[in-house]
Amino acid sequence: MRQVISSSLFTGASFSVNTEHLIDAIKSIPGAIAIYPIYFASGPQYFENYWPIGRKSDNQSDSISAHKLTGVDRVHKELKNFGKGVRIAIIDNGIDYYHPALGGCFGPDCKVAFGYVGDEFSGSHIIPEPDDDPLDNCTHIAGILAANATEIVQTNYSPLEPFIGVAPQATIGAYRIFGCSENGTTTDLITAAIYRAFEDKADIITMSVGSMGSYAERSDAVAVKRVSKAGVYVVCSMGNDGRKGLQTGANPAIAKDAIAVGSVDNSYEAQLYLITPNGEKIFYIPGIAYGGWRSTICSTIVVNDPQATSNDGCSGPSKPVEDAVVLYAVSRADTCNSTVRCNKAAEQGAIGCLLYNIDSIIGSSVIPSGSISLEDGQSIIKIVTENSSAIFTFTNMLEFNPMLTVGAPSPFTSLGLTSDLLFKPQISGIGGYVYSTISSYAAQNQYLTNAYASYSGTSMACPYVAGTLALYLSQIGNPAPETVNKAFNNGTTHRPSISEVLNLFQSNANPVNIYNSTLLASTVQQGAGLVNAFQALTATTIISPSELALNDTTVHIWPEYFQLDPGQSRTVTLKFHASDGANPNFLPIYSGFIDVANDVDEKVVHVPYAGVVGNYSDARILVRNNPQGFITGIVGDDGYYITDGQELNITAAGVFLIILVTAWASRTILVEVVSAENNGLPELDLNHGMLFDPLQRKPLYFVNVPRNGATGFSESYEEYSLYLWSGLVAQVVTIQNDLFLRTTRLAPGRYKLRFSALKNFGDYRNDNDYEVYYTPSFNFFY
Structure with a gap:
């Protein structure tokens, strides 16, 4: 038993079970209404x-x-x-x-x-x-x-x-x-x-x-x-x-x-800074490993490569750096990181390490390190080029630096x-x-x-x-939560519902622009905009609903402009149309705001909206072509995706790699082994032919699968999902009226893998609502 929850809103418990226990067996627990996996x-x-x-x-x-x-x-x-x-x-x-x-x-x-x-x-x-x-x-x-x-x-x-x-x-x-x-x-x-x-x-x-x-x-x-x-x-x-x-x-x-x-x-951002010989301040972000300078010191700066070629410092300093701070350039073509460069500088006696043209670094674990902007790096290079003995002051002081992206x-x-x-x-x-x-x-x-x-x-x-x-x-006296959605005749204020609160705050938020642009940022990035507490608390106009999710439908607005006098009402027909030239095959998202102006105090409230161009239900979920090389499929013992008719010797390989790459999320994805001739399940008296991962000890059946992401920017959304297969397939069996999961070794033969992903808005019970992908056939043997 993990957790026991007893609330006026919910009663339940969480517990751990062995892999072979199926959901159907857990559902048979007396009093069980719903079951949720633990993530x-x-x-x-x-x-x-x-x-x-x-x-x-x-x-x-x-x-x-x-x-x-x-x-x-x-x-x-x-x-x-x-x-x-x-x-x-x-x-x-x-x-x-x-x-x-x-x-x-x-x-x-x-x-x-x-x-x-x-x-x-x-x-x-x-x-x-x-x-x-x-x-x-x-x-x-x-x-x-x-x-x-x-x-x-x-x-x-x-x-x-x-x-x-x-x-x-x-x-x-x-x-x-x-x-x-x-x-x-x-x-x-x-x-x-x-x-x-x-x-x-x-x-x-x-x-x-x-x-x-x-x-x-x-x-x-x-x-x-x-x-x-x-x-x-x-x-x-x-x-x-x-x-x-x-x-x-x-x-x-x-x-x-x-x-x-x-x-x-x-x-503003509070930042450490160094001081140039002419008294100008250069802000820097300290490296994560050691940090910045822990006291104020004075030092020269050695510019390792004034021409800023790629891989600057990857082989160590090209000049003497003892008792000096070294400056390296960073480019997209570099093949080494800040830790390598700064540690090699430390080995040659450097007392500090700066990298420019980069946001943040890990840096050295033994000497102060930091990152600065391209412009500041070029400024230092100009100073050092004119006077290689110029003294810079590295401080342990902070100052609030105005942010350009405010x-x-x-x-x-x-x-x-x-x-x-x-x-x-x-x-x-x-x-x-x-x-x-x-x-x-x-x-x-x-x-x-x-x-x-x-x-x-x-x-x-x-x-x-x-x-x-x-x-x-x-401001409204903090009515008790239990008064939500209740009406009082004695003037008592009720707790506004979540929808009422959203109507108030979204209508009165401030839409913001893309950095360094006059264009509004998409509502899928900013929502209704930046919260404005004063405008919300003193609002005289609220729009309901305060957000419009247009799905992948076509909508228009009529009339586009009109005047509403006190006591009057007006019906507005909304018909949205995406930008001309939007390619529905790419399922682009369009968004914007509907503004409503009040002539009395000239305040403007608005409703954000967003929709998709194209048929979202037809979105291709399983990635089969990818310039970076990661696609959905099975990798042979040679390290490459299999080709038609390839031999797969499970005894020699031990395990094969199953790679799943999704362009969109899916509620249900499963991976099965099927006959190469008729796409049917193998003749093993199985009612499921799902692959079984021996390391994770579970079949390759997934629910609520997020999409994969592009490389390099996040730990949360990986480029692909990787699983192992040792020739085991999952079988559902009944023992004393309880359902259990049992694994069986796949017999030698000629097979394919079938990846099935439930389409957007699809019904998991309808076979036609699945996107299906078959791998090339392979000859499986031990």
Whole structure:
């Protein structure tokens, strides 16, 4: 037994079973209504933009706060609203409640007042060890929500500039679902945390956790739906896999009643810097392995290759670098990484290593390392070319550096739509370059003198939006969740439903542009736009519904413009038409906004929409042609995809590789071995001919399969899925009225593999709704 959940919304338990037990056998358990597989969910994902390692700079920006971008500053100043009385549960990896910006205590009358955690848990452990002392790293999230870092005198807790969170008077709960390793958790534990937070009277739940999406049918997605219907708002990070392309939203953010949040970049980033001989500052991102300079030093810089050819420094410095900092160029054609270059420089006596034309690096583990922009690299080269003895000052000081990408969608933010073409994300928050609290442990572990850091990710944008919901609930008196959807005749305010809240916040969000462009970013990237708390809390106009998922249908709007006077109503016919020239074979997504203007106060509200050009049901799921070489099929013992009639000697090979590559998600995929002559199942008296993976000890039958992604940008969406086959096929047998899975060795013969993937919107019971791919035939023998 893993988890026992007893909630007013759900009663259930999770447990582990042997591979041979089938779902039908589990369904026969008395009282069982539904069964959900347990999935692994990876640890929190965020990007450390810098490692603050020292004193603050003498020159500070006027403000580090994101609140001017979101109207939160006006809610604080004009409405005097700081989220008082609202309870927010954070489901993540624990809070360092000793941090003075977070109240310094845990329990009643503290800022961090409730929660539940387990210490001895990771995705590989069976059962967490519960206790009541929430500690560790979602301290950054808690600071975004509710920090008050304005009057802190302790040296190790003094921020670069005083700041407050979105809802600093809200009460925080910590539900820690990760162990100390933070490598991952499981969906049954996430589910248990959601229901427990609900029973603990949370008003809002924020979850910066999730895993590859596809379909919102997991137990945690069901929990989100039930809790939301019961009046508790669940805000989820959309994910950081935007570079992988469309349909990369995380689960449970893709759940219908979850508020999925994308990320927009902040105004400033706190960065370390070096000083040129003429007094100019150059900001850099420290390497992950060692970090930046831990004290202020003065040094010359050796430019390894002023011509910036490829593989600069891969063989080590080409010039003497002893007691100097070396500068390397980076290009797309390089075949070595920053660690190789910087370590070789350290071996020759270098005291530091800089790489330019790259965002971030791992660097050396023994000397300070950092990355700078192409322009700054060229500036250093010009200085050194004119004077090779020029002295640069490398500091341990920070300064807030204005961001050119302010107000644009963060490049990492995951994209919608869902695999069912539902509208996601709903809205965006500030998630790029967010300065907030971190735990004292994290600060010490990274040689930080102050417990604050600047991180990026939808993990940061999610609590930001949750904080604006807290301001809203506080503004209307925080009606109890149980009043949701109820009408009162005595003037009592009810808790707005999740759809009412979305109507308010989406209608009044601010659409944002693509970076360095006058074009709006797609709604599958930004949702309704960047949250505007003040406009939402003072709104006079709301549109319902506040989002339109157009599916793959054709829609038009009529009339396009009209005037609506007080007391009047008007029916609008919507007929959308995609851009001319859109090729339906590629299933492109189109999107936009419908604007509604109010002539009284000139405020504009809007409705975002998105749809697909082409027949989504005909989308080719199984990849059979790929310039990069990875396709769906079987690899022979020669390391290549098999050709027709190839001999497969399982005794010599041991196992064969089965590769699955999907261009789109599918609810069901199975791999079977069939006769090469008639595509029928082999004559083994089997009712299933599915391949069996001896390593994973399960048949190649998959549900809710996410699509694969392009190479190089993400750990979540791999280029392909790899399985092993040792000649075993799966057989379903009945023993004493129970169904079990038994494996049988395939007889020698001539076969094919059949890959079957359920099409979009398909019925799994209808054979015609499957896309089927047959491999070349092969002669199988032992």
